[in-house]
Amino acid sequence: MTSEPGSSFHGKRVLVTGGAGFVGGAVVRRLVREGARVVVLDDLFTGRAEILPPEVEFVRGSVTDADLVRALVADASIVFHMAARNIVASTKNPRDDFETNIGGTLNVLLAACDARPDRVVYTSSTSVYGNPRSIPINEEDGLVPLSPYAVSKLGGEHYCFAFYESYGLAVSAVRYSNVYGLGQRPDNPYCGVVSKFFASAAATGRVAIHGDGEQTRDFTYIDDAVDATLLAAIHPRAEGEVFNVGTGIETSINDLARMIGEALGREIAFEHIDRRDVDNIRRRVVNIEKIRRMLRWAPQVTLRDGLEQTARWLATPGPVEQIVPQPTSGPSG
Numbered sequence: 001m002t003s004e005p006g007s008s009f010h011g012k013r014v015l016v017t018g019g020a021g022f023v024g025g026a027v028v029r030r031l032v033r034e035g036a037r038v039v040v041l042d043d044l045f046t047g048r049a050e051i052l053p054p055e056v057e058f059v060r061g062s063v064t065d066a067d068l069v070r071a072l073v074a075d076a077s078i079v080f081h082m083a084a085r086n087i088v089a090s091t092k093n094p095r096d097d098f099e100t101n102i103g104g105t106l107n108v109l110l111a112a113c114d115a116r117p118d119r120v121v122y123t124s125s126t127s128v129y130g131n132p133r134s135i136p137i138n139e140e141d142g143l144v145p146l147s148p149y150a151v152s153k154l155g156g157e158h159y160c161f162a163f164y165e166s167y168g169l170a171v172s173a174v175r176y177s178n179v180y181g182l183g184q185r186p187d188n189p190y191c192g193v194v195s196k197f198f199a200s201a202a203a204t205g206r207v208a209i210h211g212d213g214e215q216t217r218d219f220t221y222i223d224d225a226v227d228a229t230l231l232a233a234i235h236p237r238a239e240g241e242v243f244n245v246g247t248g249i250e251t252s253i254n255d256l257a258r259m260i261g262e263a264l265g266r267e268i269a270f271e272h273i274d275r276r277d278v279d280n281i282r283r284r285v286v287n288i289e290k291i292r293r294m295l296r297w298a299p300q301v302t303l304r305d306g307l308e309q310t311a312r313w314l315a316t317p318g319p320v321e322q323i324v325p326q327p328t329s330g331p332s333g
């Protein structure tokens with residue numbers, strides 16, 4: 001991170017919805033290190049309470065519970081709203097997705113209207129862009145959600161900015177692009193492609209690629225995503241803004257599989273299988289100039305380094321805090 005938030009969180013009461021999940025858990029660990037008093041609200045749909053540091057106050061419950069949300073937001077000076085049904089679960093059950101991703105977000109925003117925290121940070125997704133007309137994708141480019149998940153993440157985002165405009169609520173949003181790395185557990189049935197490939201390559205020496213593998217994504221290392229998320233919470237220029245969080249580098253799924261083989265130090269065989277319904281985006285890479293310029297954030301970890309760190313972590317299962325970050329070979333975008 002090029003602009004260290006330092007102790008901006010020290011002593012602050014921070015609510016993280018979805019804080020027992022992959023990205024939420026990493027945000028929570030950073031906040032605890034920065035001296036925040038962290039409360040996590042999570043229904044453990046995919047999250048795991050065991051990943052939370054002992055200092056954290058954990059509340060098991062759903063963001064769809066308006067009274068519970070209101071009580072927790074009332075005490076928070078910063079809210080990271082990260083709880084969400086994922087794309088696979090959303091596609092299977094769009095109503096549940098709607099209730100959590102849109103209804104839950106509305107609950108957080110309504111509660112925040114009363115409590116007036118310093119900032120609400122909403123974690124959106126680059127899936128809101130659909131199949132872009134041109135790449136890299138800018139924040140103001142067309143939004144064409146192609147899945148129930150993309151609709152609900154965009155709906156939540158629209159609510160955030162409607163509350164900013166209508167009620168002066170201090171919100172900011174980040175649109176993550178394929179976050180991967182330490183803490184993303186392959187035993188989560190909805191984990192991302194990086195985690196799945198690692199698990200299957202390590203176990204069998206093979207990976208199954210949906211479609212021809214020439215579809216592309218922009219892979220963001222977890223520490224970089226956390227840095228951007230924390231900056232969105234404290235930077236004065238982040239208020240009322242949405243930022244792409246990625247690297248600006250496009251990688252095909254075939255290349256990703258090859259790089260995972262290299263990180264594991266073994267040859268891996270590809271098997272091309274049927275395209276899934278949720279794989280309807282052909283190319284995705286985001287423009288990160290806005291966050292670079294306004295928040296002075298830039299990704300620090302290259303895909304190669306991030307995959308190597310992930311491989312090391314997967315080889316030595318244990319709490320993610322035990323991993324000593326390795327030196328990296330510089331910015332990736």
Ligand SMILES: NC(=O)c1ccc[n+]([C@@H]2O[C@H](COP(=O)([O-])OP(=O)(O)OC[C@H]3O[C@@H](n4cnc5c(N)ncnc54)[C@H](O)[C@@H]3O)[C@@H](O)[C@H]2O)c1
Pocket residue numbers: 017018019020021022023024041042043044045046047048061062063064081082083084085086100104123124125126153175176177178179180192
């Ligand atoms: N990981 C990515 O690449 C990525 C990309 C784009 C956007 N996002 C967004 O980032 C956020 C975190 O995603 P993640 O990858 O860590 O996923 P995750 O599934 O690991 O984390 C989501 C967390 O929310 C919790 N949750 C789900 N429904 C809930 C509910 N009704 N009430 C309370 N908690 C609930 C889950 O148990 C889980 O702990 C989500 O908002 C997601 O949409 C992630």
